[in-house]
Amino acid sequence: MRYLHHFWLCPFSRKIRVILGEKKLEFELVFEKFWQRREDFLKLNPAGQVPTLIEEKKLILPDSTSIAEYLEEVYPDPKLIGSNPKYRAEVRRLLAWFDLKFFEEVTKPILEEKVFKRFMAMGHPKTEIIRVAKKNISYHLEYISWLVERRNWLVGDDFSFADISAASHISCLDYLDDVPWEDFEIAKTWYVRVKSRPSFRPLLNDRILGLNAPKHYSNLDF
Amino acid sequence: MRYLHHFWLCPFSRKIRVILGEKKLEFELVFEKFWQRREDFLKLNPAGQVPTLIEEKKLILPDSTSIAEYLEEVYPDPKLIGSNPKYRAEVRRLLAWFDLKFFEEVTKPILEEKVFKRFMAMGHPKTEIIRVAKKNISYHLEYISWLVERRNWLVGDDFSFADISAASHISCLDYLDDVPWEDFEIAKTWYVRVKSRPSFRPLLNDRILGLNAPKHYSNLDF
Incomplete structure (x- = not known):
């Protein structure tokens, strides 16, 4: 296994x-x-x-x-990174964007302050750090909107690692109700499409003891 | 071009x-x-x-x-990531080790304190941060020694991205004279082999205005 x-x-x-x-x-x-x-x-x-x-x-x-x-x-079926070097370079560029830049600017500070400090009993969250991270998320959501206005998925015609990475980060923040969806209709439409994939369902069923998700978290029609 | x-x-x-x-x-x-x-x-x-x-x-x-x-x-010639998925997984594992873990624990704090603070006129280096990073480098050099005692290069028979990444980080620290070579003979022998490759020479010729490298920096027989 x-x-x-x-x-x-x-x-x-x-x-x-x-x-x-x-x-x-x-x-x-x-x-x-x-x-x-x-x-x-x-x-x-x-x-x-x-x-x-x-x-x-x-x-x-x-x-x-x-x-x-x-x-x-x-396990190349289905392909999630594209079928030629240029496409793959763009998938990997966006993968790095979300796994390094978005993580550093948004996911990491919010998770550290809101989740890990609690688990590790390291004191109260610093609201100033959370405030900056929540401000940072907006330009990333704008970037996602800009991309999906021009492409079917983040990189092009095919669902790829880039969509998976972006949605994985965002789903963690959404669990904490830290995504300002009301201001980003286009990014939201993209996220609903990711959420509705069967591969994403198990994530939406996760529940963490003592940390409740908002109602819309697992709702596809939010 | x-x-x-x-x-x-x-x-x-x-x-x-x-x-x-x-x-x-x-x-x-x-x-x-x-x-x-x-x-x-x-x-x-x-x-x-x-x-x-x-x-x-x-x-x-x-x-x-x-x-x-x-x-x-x-440009697959010469191959720098190995010829089968398991070998490539090990190359990528070590690449992540140096580019994420080593960077976070050693390269980043030392460069930030000693180099970027100067370039950006952000005040004096914090000696405590440098002290911790210089302590951290030791267990990474031990790990390199452990690997090259068992393998020809860091991953196996072939020179790979893993060696290139590790040596790139170390060369930055070596420029600042922050590598305790005297305690790590085996890691040093590996680094001399990387340094002696023609692809590495241009790095050793870099000189930064106002920031002198130690004598041994570009010396192959140090």
């Missing part, structure tokens, strides 16, 4: 869950409080980070980008 | 310079003070980051991982 060590509100873990779903690959989730640096987990992945995919006993894959590239190479 | 927008002590820019060198692809360097967010540069790459490769007028590639994957696909 394939095992994915993950954390519910980790956007990178979510990305791999969706990719496995799109490629119809079976797997079991292992919930990992990665900040506890569990010894057995560090033996699997010395970086101590989720997601970590146990593809087989002797093939342990850490890092969501490496996992995604591996899955695309070994 | 191919243009690479770069910054001297950016490890990601260095990585692409070495890859272009290994693949014997000609290019011209464009020095970019990326923190000034030059308007013409933002038009090329809205993320405003180096490296950005202008492969042709209509093909602008940002993000070092995307650039590396593109170059490997279009």
